[in-house]
Amino acid sequence: MLTQLRKQLFECRVLVVGAGGIGCELIKNLVMTGFHNIELVDLDTIDVSNLNRQFLFRKEHVGQSKAKVAKENALRFNPDVNILARHDSIINPDYDVDYFRQFTIVLNALDNRAARNHVNRMCLAADVPLIESGSAGYLGQVTVIKKANFLYNNYGETECYECQPKPTQKSYPSCTIRNTPTEPIHCIVWAKHLFNQLFAELDEDNEVTPDAEDPEATDANKQIDQGSDSNLKISTRPWAESVGYDPQLLLRKLFQDDIKYLLKMDKLWQKRKPPVPLDFDNLLEGDSCFINDNTVLKDQLVWNIHECVQEFLHSVTSLKKRLEMSKSYLIWDKDDDVAMHFVASSANVRAHVFGIPLKSLFDVKSMAGNIIPAIATTNAIVAGLIVTEALKILKGRLDLCRTVIMYKNNLTMKKLIIPCLLEKPNKGCYVCSSKPEVCIRINIDDITIRHLGEEILKKRIGMIAPDVEVDDGSGIILISSEEGETEDIINCKLSQFGIRNGSQLKADDFLQNYSLKLKVIHEYVLMPPRLLFISSSKLTIVKSIIFTAIL
Amino acid sequence: MALTEDEAAVYDRQIRLWGVEAQKRLRDAKMLLVGLDGLGAEVCKNVVLTGIKSLTLLDDQCSCEDDRMVQFLIPPDCIGQNRAIASLQRAKELNPLVEISACTDNVDTLPDSYFQQFDLVCMCGYTKNTMDVDYVEIKKALQVDYKLFRPTRLRRTSKVFFLMKVIDEFYQRNKSSSTDSLADVDNLKHVRDELFGDDSEKLLPLSYLQNCQGKLNPICAIVGGILAQDVIKALSAREAPVNNFFFYDGNKSEGVVDKLCL
Numbered sequence: 001m002l003t004q005l006r007k008q009l010f011e012c013r014v015l016v017v018g019a020g021g022i023g024c025e026l027i028k029n030l031v032m033t034g035f036h037n038i039e040l041v042d043l044d045t046i047d048v049s050n051l052n053r054q055f056l057f058r059k060e061h062v063g064q065s066k067a068k069v070a071k072e073n074a075l076r077f078n079p080d081v082n083i084l085a086r087h088d089s090i091i092n093p094d095y096d097v098d099y100f101r102q103f104t105i106v107l108n109a110l111d112n113r114a115a116r117n118h119v120n121r122m123c124l125a126a127d128v129p130l131i132e133s134g135s136a137g138y139l140g141q142v143t144v145i146k147k148a149n150f151l152y153n154n155y156g157e158t159e160c161y162e163c164q165p166k167p168t169q170k171s172y173p174s175c176t177i178r179n180t181p182t183e184p185i186h187c188i189v190w191a192k193h194l195f196n197q198l199f200a201e202l203d204e205d206n207e208v209t210p211d212a213e214d215p216e217a218t219d220a221n222k223q224i225d226q227g228s229d230s231n232l233k234i235s236t237r238p239w240a241e242s243v244g245y246d247p248q249l250l251l252r253k254l255f256q257d258d259i260k261y262l263l264k265m266d267k268l269w270q271k272r273k274p275p276v277p278l279d280f281d282n283l284l285e286g287d288s289c290f291i292n293d294n295t296v297l298k299d300q301l302v303w304n305i306h307e308c309v310q311e312f313l314h315s316v317t318s319l320k321k322r323l324e325m326s327k328s329y330l331i332w333d334k335d336d337d338v339a340m341h342f343v344a345s346s347a348n349v350r351a352h353v354f355g356i357p358l359k360s361l362f363d364v365k366s367m368a369g370n371i372i373p374a375i376a377t378t379n380a381i382v383a384g385l386i387v388t389e390a391l392k393i394l395k396g397r398l399d400l401c402r403t404v405i406m407y408k409n410n411l412t413m414k415k416l417i418i419p420c421l422l423e424k425p426n427k428g429c430y431v432c433s434s435k436p437e438v439c440i441r442i443n444i445d446d447i448t449i450r451h452l453g454e455e456i457l458k459k460r461i462g463m464i465a466p467d468v469e470v471d472d473g474s475g476i477i478l479i480s481s482e483e484g485e486t487e488d489i490i491n492c493k494l495s496q497f498g499i500r501n502g503s504q505l506k507a508d509d510f511l512q513n514y515s516l517k518l519k520v521i522h523e524y525v526l527m528p529p530r531l532l533f534i535s536s537s538k539l540t541i542v543k544s545i546i547f548t549a550i551l
Numbered sequence: 552m553a554l555t556e557d558e559a560a561v562y563d564r565q566i567r568l569w570g571v572e573a574q575k576r577l578r579d580a581k582m583l584l585v586g587l588d589g590l591g592a593e594v595c596k597n598v599v600l601t602g603i604k605s606l607t608l609l610d611d612q613c614s615c616e617d618d619r620m621v622q623f624l625i626p627p628d629c630i631g632q633n634r635a636i637a638s639l640q641r642a643k644e645l646n647p648l649v650e651i652s653a654c655t656d657n658v659d660t661l662p663d664s665y666f667q668q669f670d671l672v673c674m675c676g677y678t679k680n681t682m683d684v685d686y687v688e689i690k691k692a693l694q695v696d697y698k699l700f701r702p703t704r705l706r707r708t709s710k711v712f713f714l715m716k717v718i719d720e721f722y723q724r725n726k727s728s729s730t731d732s733l734a735d736v737d738n739l740k741h742v743r744d745e746l747f748g749d750d751s752e753k754l755l756p757l758s759y760l761q762n763c764q765g766k767l768n769p770i771c772a773i774v775g776g777i778l779a780q781d782v783i784k785a786l787s788a789r790e791a792p793v794n795n796f797f798f799y800d801g802n803k804s805e806g807v808v809d810k811l812c813l
Binding site: 028048049051052053055058300377378380383388389391400417418 | 560562563568
């Protein structure tokens, strides 16, 4: 290797974000290649399902910090390397622009878009080159993101991570989930919401009780005698608390009383197959699902309805105990066995009620946990590609850098690893363009300040702690990142602050060093499910993003 | 036999990709890995993580300074020891469900019956003369006469193929296979010009000869990943392996599959 490059490797400082599948391989490659100063950040702990690929971890490490164990193990490759491991979220405000600026290069080995968006912005603000990566099954991708910089021979203005809108996660209309499920996934989403309603931090959205305001049922709705259904007026959590989380009573309410109430909205069932409330006296013992077939895992067997009900009762009992012990609330996690049994059993009982095919625990886990299959080889290759791109950047040869895509081998394709030229930035990008701007299509009489902050600016736009003011010279502050300053107006509608069609808002995120202008387009027709469009104001409609906002 | 709960938990994320049947076939597979260089270490790691029945590491050579930059299974203070033996401990730590053993014999001295106990043999870092002990076809494929290629075919052929031919020829003449001996680019250029004549620079630009010394860990990771994936494909009998060569060009970040045959 060239002596000069060796010296650069020794002197440069590298930040690795993520010590998971790609991260473990990456750290090994960096240490072996001769990188000498490495900082590693990961907030996650080790799970047994990581062990098929995250080779720096062993069974006895389960539950420990990924960053810390990865560091200890990587030092065995070369004890002289400086590795600083942080068991922390990269979104923590301690990691500000100055923090990012100390690195020669930042390498992303992340598994979620929120963190990728954030690191993208921090690297743009700090003007540090970023290598972004990802893998899914046999597929992998690596790309280089670098703000324009004259040091690199005026070459090197690349697309940023957010230049092209990414497909948003699929969401389902609230009434499909609450009233009229037709597919297993609808029941699974409902079951996850149910977990949160019962055991997690209180969430006013994502209610699971029948929705009497379903537009499809509005006429019928009026005829319902609400007096006898007083249960429905209380949301799920207080009701469950009032009966001490009695599993039998919960079962009866969710799968019998609520279903009977739904049946009263007869308009819903004119063209649909109506649900059948759970019949407690005739729960078919049925065939046990146990079959002596060793080509199937135990979790891949589908429970019969009797087993579903038993699983439901058991899991509610254990979760109730856990809730009492914790003194606060529980967090849903796909790798938590009891929580997973709860979701699978309640989803399946609901599916049974609605005549939808039941799913095995194994399949429910895939869907509920959005599990992306992951194998060692793909991650090893992706991590190798990251380091080859990093070496090009260190050599000052950004012109040689590529987006590298890894495909699955098939008979028609001759290339498994394909280089593509880096794209130029999107001039209308709402993150990296010189004056970022977006249009939001919302109903100003309907959207609250809280919704603007939480759903639009944080979840959708990816800000961490936004400050928002009306951009008309009045200086009205809608949202302040200082705690408590705008707490009192958080439930007010936007129209109460003189915001009209065509108004402009200015949103700033101090941490990300990011300022965004929002143009409001009032859509008074937006009704549930409320569709909300966000688009870069300089882009055509093709690139606009549609998503459902549930208030 | 069904997969145990333990196996189902550890291999969950890959069973979701290739299914229980494939995982069971992998679990029954016995493999021999010959050559524990940087590439061998990567293949070893990937295959052991995947969960085969047993893996035998075969290598009669001792690790050298070169291995320090690529062979992560050998602890730094064990450089100088036999590569198979020195790799054994860390290979075992990768996955306690796999039986791993080491053998220090020279691959050329082992009888055919030795190889028959394995479902698959994988060789890393050997020249074509050793390989033809087991696979005569590889030698033939490498002797393919590129002059018979049509011009379009020639353009498509990876430069790495021609580089491989040069290095192979160079090793033959010098009766050595140490990467250190490649340091003198003029020697390599001489071999290249003799092999390819007037087409030399077109088939294999000089820059490739300047960049083929030493071994780079990320390149081992990439090629080792593709190679291990092919091992897995073969052992799990799920799909056809690469047909029949894979070339990776780090300058271009390009990996191509090429069918070379007589």
